[in-house]
Amino acid sequence: MMPVTSAIEPLRLANRSAERQLYEWSMYSVDGQPVAASNGLITAVVGNLETVPAQATIVVCGGLNIQQHTDRRLIAWLRKVARRGNDIGALCTASHILAEAGLLEGHRCTIHWENLPGFAEAFPDINVTGSLFEIDRDRFSSAGGTSALDMMLSLISGQHGPDLAAEVAETILHSPVRHQNEHQRMSLPARIGARHPKLVSIIEQMEQNLEDPLSPSILARQAGLSTRQLERLFRRYLDRSPKRYYLELRLRKARSLLLQTDMSVINVALACGFSSPSHFSKCYRAFFGRTPYRERGIPTLESVVSGAAAE
Template sequence: MPMFGDRPRELPQRFAFVLVPDFSMMPVTAAIEPLRIANRTAEQDLYSWKVYSVDGTAVTASNGIVMGVDGDIGDIGEHDTIIVCGGLNIHKHADKKLVGWLRKEARRGMDIGSVCTASHILAEAGILDGYRCTIHWENLPGFSEAFPDLNVTGSLFEIDRDRFTSAGGTSSVDMMLALIGAQHGQQLASEVAEGILHAPIRHQSEYQRMSLPARIGARHPKLISIIEQMEKNLEEPLSPSLLARQAGLSTRQLERLFRRYLDRSPKRYYLELRLRKARSLLLQTDMTVINVALACGFSSPSHFSKCYRAFFGRTPYRERGTPRLESHDHDIAAH
């Protein structure tokens, strides 16, 4: 089985970047620039690249910049390495023509990968089945719900035989440096990294997000362990008494710990974690509001809607842009 990172059939190795609407520009440029600098450093055309869209028309990025393309997906060569580039609202951009074309290219044994959220499109095409893959951490909950049988990780990037996925942002740099190192030596990869002021080169197994202490601004070991348990148990929340007991604390000590470091009760902090996951699922999946509520530990849809509106200022239905008069809106407003 060929692997992304094997020596190319010919030089320069050709890359085809397929842009979908609302694509994120940073991971695209972060994937292309290491290739450009590798050519410059090696004083040889090791890589070439072109940009495509499904229909050959320009594509608007999530930052509003309109990017011209070199052609449509039918113009991509038979030996090109394909990289699908996603961004916002990815579940709305799984174009049937693109999905069908990816399936055909996969059957031909092509190296196919993605940056940022475009793992969703590869999954829709069924070409990630049996492969490790990753996606941006914000999209991870919705992706896992939509494709529960996939082996999805929280890594910066994943290279698994002829499939490769990166989480977005600057993780594209690390994925391409891994490619350059595997094909043309670690010295060249290091020189490219130095050229773009990217040090150290991160391994694919590194996690996308900052450490939990960095995210919450506290390093208390028991607080960290409790929040880790909360994050692992959003669908079936653990009681404060159980969280306290697991950490070797009384419920009063647990309350004081959260008040001191996070200025909120443990119950409130836990609720906010669940509501943020709910928002991700509402925006990134087609799950019903009731199923979103259940996936985030709410047994009552009305209670979920009440909590959601109190925190985000709008109901779950309006979050999706779906006008709906709910019988309990009056109760919510009075909450």
């Protein structure tokens, strides 16, 4: 709901500030039925896809578990309007829908940082960034949350001038306005609660090498430390060993891939630096309290046998 309202409100306020109708908008669903947001609020719509005005700019909204909510009717309709030449955008995870429809080839796009690893694995040929939003010719996308607000302010600025965009931003107390190339996530020091430059550098190396993990000795050497100093650094600031911290990074990426892609469990394990599926499953269960197969909702042999016994 937040990306949706963040996209609409700047348009309403642009009309108010300009004292004329610069923008108008309507909500549609695949079948013309109301849609429930993830927060439970019901959004009324004015019609189904076939009632969308021919020259409209299309903005697709996506939420949780987007892979499970990709409707083939929507994909077919998006391809049709793309051939017609409509401008098409995506809010939050809806970039996945545009990618499924083949509408992002040759265009930059972005998606929420939680979905970024899965998107990159599913669509390796698409230029996806970690930016707040991307505007690339007739395609535009925002990463979710309030980034839709910044994207709309940028579009308003380009279409009706920066003064109007600034007035809208001031009206909604949005200062400073964030730019397209700013990153979605807070800085690494803010995320880990520490600003030690060598610690930050080491964690950056870890995050960039999840598929082929670097050994503690290599990480220490790159940072100009001994392995003992490396251990002390992580214990002091993060209360865990470098090996443990690295493992947790890889497991969190694995969970993201399991939930957001159709990759097999074995391929997820390999993509996160586990050479043995059994070792991956053991580590995953120890950290998350369930196996990778259970995470996917796939019954294991043990659960099947237990279910049969209960019957």
